[in-house]
Every structure is written in C-alpha cells, then in structure tokens.
Amino acid sequence: MKILALETSGDFCSVALWRDGVMDEREVSAGQRQSGMLLDMVHDLLHACGEKLDAMDGIAFGAGPGSFTGLRVACGVTQGLAMGIDKPVTGVGTLLALAEGAGAARVVCCVDARMSEVYHAAYEKSDGVWSTVQEPGVTAPNAVPLLPGEGWFGCGNGFAVYRDALCQRYSAQLSGINETLHARAREVAILAAPVFISGGGVRAEHAAPFYVRDKVALMTHER
Numbered sequence: 016m017k018i019l020a021l022e023t024s025g026d027f028c029s030v031a032l033w034r035d036g037v038m039d040e041r042e043v044s045a046g047q048r049q050s051g052m053l054l055d056m057v058h059d060l061l062h063a064c065g066e067k068l069d070a071m072d073g074i075a076f077g078a079g080p081g082s083f084t085g086l087r088v089a090c091g092v093t094q095g096l097a098m099g100i101d102k103p104v105t106g107v108g109t110l111l112a113l114a115e116g117a118g119a120a121r122v123v124c125c126v127d128a129r130m131s132e133v134y135h136a137a138y139e140k141s142d143g144v145w146s147t148v149q150e151p152g153v154t155a156p157n158a159v160p161l162l163p164g165e166g167w168f169g170c171g172n173g174f175a176v177y178r179d180a181l182c183q184r185y186s187a188q189l190s191g192i193n194e195t196l197h198a199r200a201r202e203v204a205i206l207a208a209p210v211f212i213s214g215g216g217v218r219a220e221h222a223a224p225f226y227v228r229d230k231v232a233l234m235t236h237e238r
Contacts, residue, residue, distance in 0.1 A: 016212055017066065019057065019074045019096070020204035023049040023089040024081025024109040025126070025172075030056045031200035032064055033208055039064050040201050049088045057096070069100040073216050075207030077198050078106030079225035080134040080151055081126065086224035094219040103216025105207050108225060110136040110151050110171075112202040117170045117193065121148075123162060125173030125181055126197075128153050133173040133181075134227060135159050153228045156180035162188050170196040 018033040028045035030053070031038060041060050045052050061068060074097045076089040090106070097104045114122035114136075123137045133156050137149035149160050156177035165188050174181055175194035182189065210216055 016208065017071050018204050018207055018211055019061075019068070019071045020076070020107075020200040020207060021053060021057070021074070021089045021093055022077035022109070022112070022198055022200040022203050023053060023085040024077045024079060025085060025197050027197055027199070028052050028056060029200040030060050031204045032060055032066065033204035034064075034066075036208075038201055038204065040199070042199060047084070049085055053088060053092050057092075068096060071100065071102055073097075073103045073105065073207065073211040075105050075107055075203050075210075076222070077109045077112060077200070077203050078223075079109055080128070080153065080227035081109050081198070083224075083226065086226065090222050090224045094222050097219035097222075103211065104219050104222045105210045105216045106222060106225065107203045107206045108136075108151060109198040110134060111138060111145060112198040112206060113171055113196060114138040114140075114145065115202040115206055116196060116199060117168055119168035119190075121164075121167045123149075123167045123169050123185070123189075124171045125156070125159065125169065125177070126171040127173050127176045128228065131155060132228075133159065133171075133177060135173070137162055137167070151225070151227055157184055159184055161185075164188070166190050168192070170194070172197065
C-alpha cells in the first residue's frame, strides 16, 4: 500500500509518502507560498523515493480546520493529482492529525483561528484508536468547552497566542503543553492508511475542505 499525503492548513507545507508503514517526508515553512511550492515538493519527494504518482493507492490531505487558502490548496492539488491517476482520496482532520503527532493518549488541540478565536477539539486514544471527546469547533479562548477529567496534553499554536486564557480555562487539567506542534503530512498519512487499506476513500471530485467557520472577515459593525 502506497499513500501520498499533503498538508497545508497553516504556515507549513508538508508532503509525505507512506509505503506499508515506512515514511518519507518533506516539510518547509511556507507562509502564503504553499500554492507555488506544493506540486514541486510532491514531485521531488516521489523522485527521491523512486516512485511514480500512478503507483499510489490513494492520496490524503489535511482537510481542516485551518487557513481557508491553505485548505483549498491541499484539497485542489489532491483532486488534480487523483483525477489524473483515477485513485481515491480522503480528507483527514487537521486537529486529529495534530493529536496523532502529540504522542499522548488524551490530547486537546487549540490552533489560532485569527479574529481572537481558536479552532479546538479533544481526542482520546485507546488500543491505538482515536475517539472524539469534543468535536472540532471555533470559539474565543476563554470560552473553549471544559474538558472531562485530568491528564490532558495541550498542543497547537493557540497555546502560544492565547496561553493565559487557555491555561486559566483548563486550570489543572493539563499535564503538559507543546505550543509549537502543528499538523503534518506524516500524521495525515498515518491516519489515512486504515481508510485506504479497508478500501475506503472517495472519488476526487467529492473531496472538500472542512472549514468549521464559514466566514473569514468581520463586518464593520462586528469589529
């Protein structure tokens, strides 16, 4: 099984190639340059690994939430590549990918959503399988949903931007924080593998970003 994964939901642009559990990846800090870098990174990775695009069994992408532009870049490139080789695609939640990279069993993810808000979600892993404790949402840092119990590991740049408000909200429930952790194609590939192995995925034209928030700008009276 060979899976290509793309992730551009934030400031980083990353691609990964998963081959029966063996991972190769590339990542750069791209800012707003993902659209001009992603395809070249895909081609460079495949060439370095001696692989052809049409050898892939599926293509996965970070579906969101995250930067509106970044989510459209990953989804659009995934659709274009998959249509050309007639292979299935699957979108992976970026907050779940963030949790997968945290290395903890109970993870609360908070990512800066701009407009004085955070994208947030909470997940718990048992026997290698993630369950959703709190669905992805967007809200003010001082109004994030309270967590059940203790021993939660906080991750995402929301803890860097709104550390005081989030730590006050979660109080003593946090066992640690990694404010520099971000969603990566590596984890997108890992989470997509069971989907493709089981014969899942959708046709490329059905791929869509998961925005969570359906507006990107405040009206004058809302500022």
